[in-house]
Amino acid sequence: QSVLSQPPSVSAAPGQRVTISCSGSSSNIGNNYVSWYQQLPGTAPKLLIYDNNKRPSGIPDRFSGSKSGTSATLGITGLQTGDEADYYCGAWDTSLSAWVFGGGTKVTVL
Amino acid sequence: EVQLLESGGGLVQPGGSLRLSCAASGFTFSSYAMSWVRQAPGKGLEWVSAISISGGSTYFADSAKGRFTISRDNSKNTLYLQMNSLRAEDTAVYYCAKFKDTAIVHYFDYWGQGTLVTVSS
Numbered sequence: 001q002s003v004l005s006q007p008p009s010v011s012a013a014p015g016q017r018v019t020i021s022c023s024g025s026s027s028n029i030g031n032n033y034v035s036w037y038q039q040l041p042g043t044a045p046k047l048l049i050y051d052n053n054k055r056p057s058g059i060p061d062r063f064s065g066s067k068s069g070t071s072a073t074l075g076i077t078g079l080q081t082g083d084e085a086d087y088y089c090g091a092w093d094t095s096l097s098a099w100v101f102g103g104g105t106k107v108t109v110l
Numbered sequence: 111e112v113q114l115l116e117s118g119g120g121l122v123q124p125g126g127s128l129r130l131s132c133a134a135s136g137f138t139f140s141s142y143a144m145s146w147v148r149q150a151p152g153k154g155l156e157w158v159s160a161i162s163i164s165g166g167s168t169y170f171a172d173s174a175k176g177r178f179t180i181s182r183d184n185s186k187n188t189l190y191l192q193m194n195s196l197r198a199e200d201t202a203v204y205y206c207a208k209f210k211d212t213a214i215v216h217y218f219d220y221w222g223q224g225t226l227v228t229v230s231s
Contacts (some may be wrong), residue, residue, distance in 0.1 A: 099157035
C-alpha cells in the first residue's frame with residue numbers, strides 16, 4: 001500500500017485530455033513539493049514535473065501539474081500514442097523522513 | 111551530459127549480500143545528494159535510501175533499515191549500496207537517482223538505467 005494514492009489506470013482517445021490524481025497527507029504533499037515521473041515501457045523513470053507545476057526543459061507544455069492542499073494532479077492534453085506509460089507522483093514525507101511515491105498510473109491511449 | 115551507470119546486480123541467495131555501484135559523470139558529483147530507488151517486477155517505484163553530499167547524513171526506508179548501507183566516494187564519483195541479509199522481496203531493479211541539489215527533500219532530476227537484483231535459491 002503506497003503512502004500516496006493514484007488511480008491504477010486512465011485512458012482516453014488520441015487528442016483528448018487525461019488527469020491523474022495523487023492524494024497524500026499534510027506530512028507529504030500538504031507541506032512539500034510534488035514531482036511527477038514518466039516511465040515508458042522498459043525504460044527508467046524520467047522527471048516530468050517538479051515543484052508541483054514546473055516543467056523541465058524539453059518537456060512539452062501538454063503536460064501540466066497542480067497542487068491543492070494534500071492532493072496533486074497531473075494533466076496531459078493532446079494525448080499521443082507516445083504518452084502511453086506509467087506515471088508516478090512523489091514527495092518527501094516529513095513525518096517518515098522518507099521519500100514516498102504513488103503506486104503509479106498506467107495511461108492507455110485508445 | 112549527466113550519466114548514471116549502475117552495476118553490481120545479479121543473482122544472490124536469500125541471506126546473502128551484494129554491493130551496488132553507481133558511476134556518475136557529466137556533473138560535479140560532490141555537489142549533489144544522491145539516492146537509490148527500486149522497482150520490483152511489475153510493481154511501482156519504492157524509495158530505498160538517500161545520502162547527503164558529504165555522506166554524513168543517510169536516510170533509509172523501513173524496508174532497508176538495519177540491512178542496507180549507503181555510501182559515496184566523491185573522489186571516484188561513485189555511489190554505493192551495500193545490501194546484506196537479502197530477502198526474496200528485495201528482488202527488483204535498483205535505480206541510482208540524482209537529486210536536483212544538496213537537499214534530499216527535492217526532486218530526482220536524473221535516473222540511471224538500473225541494475226537487476228534477484229534474490230532466489
